[in-house]
Amino acid sequence: MGGGESVLNIEAATRLQRFRYQGIKQADSLKLSVGCGETGRVRVSAGSIVSLTNVDGGAGAWLTAISERDRNFGLSALEVPPQAASTLDPAAFDSRMMAAIASERGGKLEDARVLRVFDEGVAPGEVHLARVTSDALLFVIVPKSRDYITVGGGGQIAVSIKPPVGDNSGLVLPEPLGKIRDEWRVTRGTARAYELKKGQFVQIIDVEGQQCSDFMAMRSDALDAGKERYIDSTVSRTMTRSAYPLPGLHDKFYDQDIRPLLAVRQDTVGRHDTFALACTARGYEERGFPGHLNCSDNISSVFAPYGIQPRRAWPAINFFFNSWIDWHDHNISADEAWSRPGDYVAMQALIDLVCVSTACPDDVDPINGWNPTDIHVRIYEEDTSISHSVSWRAQPDDAGSLTRHSAFHPRTSKLTTRFHASRDLWVPAQYDATGAVEEYWACKNAATLQDMSGLRKFDVVGPDAEALLQHCLTRDVSKLAQHRGFYALMCDKRGSVLDDGTLFRLEPMAFRWCCGSDNSAAHLREQAEILGLNARVLSLGHRMVNLALQGPKSRDILRKVVFTQPTRPALDNLKWFGFTIARLHDRDGPMFMLCRTGFTGELGYEIFCDRDDALAIWDGLMEAGAPHGLVPMGGEALNLLRIEAGLMIAGAEFGPDSDAFESGLGFAVDLKKSDFLGKAALERNAAAPRRKLVGLHFAGSEAPSHGDALFIGREQVGVATSGCHSPQLGHAIAMSRVAVENAEIGTELEVGKLDGRMKRLPGVVVALPFLDPKREKARA
Template sequence: MTAVRVFGGDRLDVVDHYGRQPAELTVLATDPRAVVGTRPDAPATVLRHLIPGPDENGYAAARILSLLSDHHVHQQDSTATRLFDGPSPAGARVSFAVDADAVVLVAAPAAAMDLTGPEPNPPSEVRVEVHRADPRRPQVRELPAPLAEPLWETRVDAATASSYEVGAGQFIQIIDVAGQQCSDFLAFDARALGDGAEFGLDATTTRTIGGGAYPRPGLFGKFFDSRARPLVEVVRDTVGRHDTFALACTAKYYADLGYPGHVNCTDNFNATLSRFGVQPRRGWPALNLFYNTAFDAQHQLVSDEPWSRPGDYVLLRACSDLVCASSACPDDIDAANGWLPTDIHVRVYDSTRRFSVAVGHRLTPDSEPVLTKPTAFANRTGALTSNFTEYKGYWLPNSFDNHGPHQEYWACRERVAVMDLSALRKFEVLGPDAEELLQATLTRDVRRLSRGQVVYSAMCTEAGGVVDDCTVLRLGDNNFRFIGGDPYDGIWLRTQAERLGLGQVWIKDSSDHMHNLAVQGPSSRELLCELIWSPPGQPALRDLGWFRFLIGRLDGPEGPPLLVSRTGYTGELGYELWIHPNDAETLWDRVWEAGQAYGLAPLGLEALELLRVESGLVAAGHEFDEQTDPFEAGIGFTVPLKSKSDDFVGRDALIERKAHPQRALVGLRLDGNEVAAHGDCVHIGRSQVGVVTSGIRSPVLGAGIALCRIAVQYTAPGTRVEVGKLDGHRKRLAATVTTVPFYDPDKIRPRS
């Protein structure tokens, strides 16, 4: 639910962006006819079920309910105008004229997606647009809603700095009010400062412990003093682009550029920190939030306009009692603040609050940031490890305590392993035009796909580059499930549907409504046969063929519904189990319990990398991208140009590329024990002839191996090459070109 303030003369549009999503509109105003055309004759189901609480959702609910109270509306009596009932098309729009000032509440009611129904319809978002009658009306820029009840908050006015104290465990939210505004941040150990010793953020210590080229906010962000004691850790970052721990701007910087006497952050810090006894400096090394800096190809420090938008923030947690200072940088002589210095806002929250750890991702330049999410299996995997990484907007385990990547790897190769792969993006492609859309956008011939069958395909640009690889399941004549690795895949499919004029197709994101486990290894069939029940008309799990799926239930006909596909990413016999998040922990518990008799182990991303490279399986950003065609990426088998006569996106370019190939994917086996890495150059003599796309030390082969994209003239097995390290010339690793996959080249094991 969202609340929007409107004024007389405005126009309010509610858009069902993805289709088939009802909405509820409630108007809070003195004049009951403030928004023309509304008919509040239905229960406001979302409003009536809001529950205030101490967490973020509960706090947001409390703010909405306070609006109801302000307008003397009882929660359980609240009503709404119901919109988009029935199969509304994608992009359906309802417009309302506004005659008087009001607050409009717009909600998108949701129900759990039915995995086994004939037309699964996951809930989706709706968009609210306000067209102002007077765009010049003075409006106070609204800050994002607090994440919880703040202990206190303060505004740091443009070109100033403020100091403040924060207790251990408390949270500091630093908000860019108008966007593109740098905010330097300093922190000192308060107890040491009280004893006359200054221990503040230290760039060299932080960089050394963090192992990065330079310390920056974001994933795993922790910032240390010179004693190697942590002062703050990053809990959230909605921007993802900040500084290199450079100096806060100084008087010298401006004077050297011809602006003597210019106000600067260092002098502002000296003034505001003097009350705590902090000694002044001519330049403060600071954590420069929202400041967009980078190193170019020549390792020179460069800067440009910040990435931050209005309301973007960084949330920090104090690791000890701190004295802090925040600035609103006054730099108006270059792009550091988008040429216009503005305000910064600081909120501090109590240490008892709990906030999810996350970074923000924008799918498109105009979209809102989406924060990293845990999967439905997080409580179970989190009990086995704290080593998680951010992967495509979700947290997934890297490796597991008391196991480790190699033990997890061997469990999959020799016994059975279970892995959380919920970060895969799932899209329901529904409607009479669904097959035509997929036939026009995928390289594979979707018309040949039978119900119950899965196909692996590429999806290409007009130039033949790979947007993503994917698997597609056919659930019915007009029902498909598209599974890819990139959240942008849905936007690409919708864009193509609009281009082709296909009005009877819905692309609904079901990623949050269907999480999945991969159960892989030689014993996976025996393990799952004990758990999966198949109804009449569906194959038994024991009889399920390669790249086929069944719709069944866990532990019998009354158990939770799930879909089981005989697919995987390990090169072993294996299955993927797709289930609603509400039943995810039940599924994990049953697999874990039954798997103990088979030596089941959990599997993390590090072990998966070993498995997939040995098996010659490609990964986005490594073997393919939009500059690489399927033939160069080693998945040319997904492009049946002879048997698929229908046109599809990129077909003409792929015909040309296949006729005149320049590069191909091969394997490399290294002579020594060192490992090649993604991006390493591959040479014959002085000339570079290829590049390593993925490299590992193979446990089963006992040697360093790599996937390599190389000029077609050097693809013959046995060709001797060298992998360049350092600058590509000062260190070389001898290697031999081989075929791929390295392990089980005939795929006997997954087919078994």
Template sequence: MTIWIPETSGPEPISVGRPSAAVVRGGAVRLVRLSAGDRLTVRDPEGRQPAHLHLFGPGSALRGLPGTPAPPFPDAIRALAGGDAAIAAASHASEIHGVSLFEAGSPAGACLTLEAVEPVLCAIAAPGGPMAPHEQEPATDLVLEIVPAAPRLGDVPPPLADAVVLDLRIDAATAGAYRVKAGDYIQIIDVEGRQCSDFLAFDAADLAKGEEFDLDATVTRTLMGRSFSGPGLHSKYFDRRMRPLVEVVQDTVGRHDTFLLACSAKYYEDMGYPGHSNCTENFNRCLEPYGVKPRAGWPAINFFYNTFVDEHDTIGMDEPWSRPGDYVLLRALTDLVCASSSCADDIDPANGWQPTDIHLRVYDGRLADLERGSAHRMTPDAEPRLSRESGFHPRTSALTRNFEDYRGTWLPTAYSGEGPIGEYWACRERAAMMDLSALRKFEVTGPDAEDLLQLAVPRNIRKLAVGQVVYTPLLYEHGGMIDDGTIFRLGAHNFRFVCGEDYSGLWLRQLAEKHGLKVWVRNASGQLDNIAVQGPLSRDILAPIVATPPHQPTLFELKWFRFTIGRIGDIPVVVSRTGYTGELGYEIWCHPGRAAELWDAVMAAGRPYGLAPMGLAALDMVRIEAGLVFAGYDFSDETDPFEAGIGFTVPKETPEPYIGDAAVARRRSAPHRVLVGLDVAGNEQVGHGDCVHSGRARIGVVTSAVRSPVLGKTIALARLDVSMATIGTAVEIGKLDGEQKRVAASVVRFPHYDPEKTRVRAEAGRTAGAPAPQASPASPSPASASADDPRGSALRTS
């Protein structure tokens, strides 16, 4: 069983009462307090990460310590602690013993288990500094696994801040009411996991006047346009006057029901349990002192409750997704009277069949704003990571408030200046710059690095030259796609895999272990942020400001699917001629600490050329026009590369076997579905998931669609039965139930825009530095063709 523990050590050290896991982030430190008999295992999941343990007290307090001394405490720890008060206090201990836990070059999965002989406080550090973009030694995470000598159930994570004004335990199958001031934060914690908690809120000022204005599910659902909570604007909850009462700030679960009643007496009576304790009556009792009239059923935010609507529009339910210590953090938008419950349901899976406690904390709203985000887990048992801001966020947030959480990173949907259409035309006619820092980057190094990638992907990695990039799928044994991405060759035994999924790195590590390969796969996503500069004038903008050493190509010399190493000013960068737009373009990779400077330098160079920032909405338009596929839309683990429209990545004959080769050969010889382009008649909106028909028969599905500004029509990518995939075949896209309304379409070649890829392959022509004429953002470009490198899935917009 695992428990969520905050990313930073907070004001108190980690002290847990159940088997738990925590993470020491690369380049950071955490405090751990152990009781006698507790066991601590420190694990290096990715390998080659130094681990230092500093013990505040006698060295005999921990059994199993290695004998290699660590660097002195002040040098190794204080710089990583970032002013943490608890660590600063511990550093004044009279006796500090420091040891290094792992040998240099430790293998992935290296671990060491220690046992506390007596109560002890220690600091675990994962030292490492900023990594230059051409280097491959990122500081990576350490995992701490703690098993207490005697389980202490009911423990909760330490507070998120030291401004707690209410600390309230809501016992199993009960409810509690409380007051909250405007601006205060409300943290609702699932103590043992899989326990639902209903939440009510009333405008306190109106309640004092005898008027009840509480959360209204219908109003909230209407204004949000969705049923489930998400961070930002869509996380607000309203009363029937359409006034917001609370907003969601943080959520470590991501699965809640926001449209059903709290459980009531009627539910249990209908199930044959008259008199059963229920949340509605518990709410009626605890709200009576505040003058709230009792109700037979309370509309509530059902935090941690796992309901769903199936394909037959029937509401179903199952055990909650929440783990011990998971929480939701709200912020009051006005003075409130609130009530929270620990749901009493023990007759179905709603609470894992066993109601347990809920813990509630209220924090003073005058403390600094807490970061916003939802938690993302690479695997079900991983520690959650809240959505992060990229290094470019200080610049992008000054230009827009319209952000979305894409795979754990806040990225702009569109900018306040021109909007998606203006940004689109900037990319097609001039140049546009976008933040793509959500991409995952894995450093693959070691003597067997080439062997691992040759085994993992269908491309011939042995033919990849230093300085070259190749686009490839990553496949399961059955031929379905795990991910797609680009592989950079930095040296004879040095590669970088850029992709969309955290799991891709774990898959590569597991593959290396299974085949006994000496290779390290380390996550450098936190050390590398990137922008893309795309458009016909991108080379003219970048060439004068990118300085490269003599042994590296200049921007004018850089060929398609190649990269160079250099500087912009004094900022170390890697620049690749890659992109996701269908235009000549580049991606620039730098350390997040230099990202804002990089943005400023590129924007200043691009201003005479009409360079504009571009968000995800415009990016989705250009990538569909260019026929570039996106994970979860155009491919999944149920589709092979041929069905995803990237069959060119799978050669008919390969020099060596690779994962999924037998399945791919079988699928190639007997294909069932294929990705095609569609031209859609008229102006009806079509989109992902719409069914495609020939007569009454359903023959496929639309995977992506857009109204193309440059082509002046609606276009789509669709996966169809091979018998209906011939160019010119007339089909219909089903709307409503797929039968009552049809939109005519025909199968066409894709990419729709520049199918010969003339624009993305464009060689240097015009003199560098000559300002380009400013094109009107609204003026259409000629409908002659373009497609980008087949980069594959980067970023979704919706």
């Protein structure tokens, strides 16, 4: 087989002139975020400006680098006075990656020299700038506070790197994912065909952002036999059981013979087109642009040396093409791409392939920002290890982070292959030996252990910490004693719930807020600035991980392993929402924060510990729990338990379209407080509510889905928020938001399926929670 590069070269691309901006896109600053106890790594070029922002004011930050002309960690690549260098403390952060690099270079990490940019306790938002004097590999380190579990700590550093003026190339390419076999640039308006062997990886990189790249792959063995077998969107969609259309990628792509061709390993964007054609000459002609370059002709041109027949229109995966179906008129719509400079998709070949990648020439639509640019392609060796992950951003303008494995993954991965993304972590959905229903019953009758590390943890510290939380939360923080916590809401001025969580008082001026969203921290910081309060909101990021030990046997298990000092509350004295600082087995064991809380409606505890102690604590609990029937539990069983217990979650029971009372969360609102954000709106709405969260019982096992409409006759009176089949009750149940006129217990409603008209599920309104209405099991 032979290869080819498009004959439609850059001269032909001069036809890309309509609506073109002058010049090429200017690459944005490269951004990354480094959390508590972590290290960020990025390749920088001489003349770049490194900007470090202390997001929450609590974190220290250290800088070091390996210059292209230097083999050791130091400051030779930075414009820094020599006397500013300090010795590195490897125990203060996760130094494994840096230690491995030092070992490869024949050095020791202990000999590294660093610049201590920030000390703990600087003002939030403080910025430090540093100039890079030579090409280097830069490391940004955020050390952890030694006593952060007991007295609070944490922090986050935002890093922005601006390339030298006029440099629009090297900086936007991400760090290689492994050993590169080959790489090349696909210039705008062209295409390139190439071979990909079984096991190899291809990484398709959007160099400057917002640039569509069409991709197609043919089976090599089929081509040798004179047949064309290529990516088939219909087969891929069917085999992966994905909705049509999907503004993203399938996990695998198949051909017409149902043979898997490629597996997606990493995706930093999340928005792509998997159902439309590559652009065609006809498509441009009919819009008044005859002779316009197009990807279909480019694909045919570079595929020709492989004996592949030309086509006027090629099906393709359109990477970085932001398209969707408008569900009102069912038309395909598109807009500018979500991709940023350096974003990419990485896939692994499951069989020998002939592939093609394009740099789309479309300059008459928003898909390429009206300004086509280049695509970069890398091929990696078969023995490269690339983790399965997707990009996650707490806020659209945040630096993206790829989903990573939890600190408990070395244990959970031996028990299951079923994982789902919890924000930026992979956590188990269920375990192979048990399954969701058996795990559910284990939590009811014995005990379960669940990785809950996706929970967000923020420490709020400082002289005005209580005043800030009193302003932002719906409960009276002044009544919260040390070693105690409570469930609370964070509302906006309209009374809508921004987030919910549990607040613990660690010290007189230190609190820990455990919640579901990073928006909590952003909101608290904004309010602290508006009110001029001396309080810091410190992110614990991935440094603090947590487990949920739930079920009637949980206390018996903990009695075997928990050691507490006399100055801390004892395990058996902890009441609901109390906590203590404990150690595993004895005074020298790993430390953890033990809270009598949970999300199952059962007696239970939550354990918060340092990432380095995660496996020791998991092993200790599993060993102690074996005689009591302890089993690991995943997210699917938890969902059954929390619905039965009438526990609400964001995006289902509460969100921007309902206030706290309409979300069933009025019990967490203290209207006797002098004031808090959203109180006026909640007082007004409480006096004249329009909707109410209720339970529904169904005679059968079919449960409604989130968003299903509720009817009385022809009229819609509400919407289902969460539903499931209850193993204990033996029939389907659902939490639903309905008009107050139809919320009386015993009211008969119908869930509308098949467009709300052709199929109805009859249900009866009941009180929440469905089981244990007084929460007696959790309080036991």
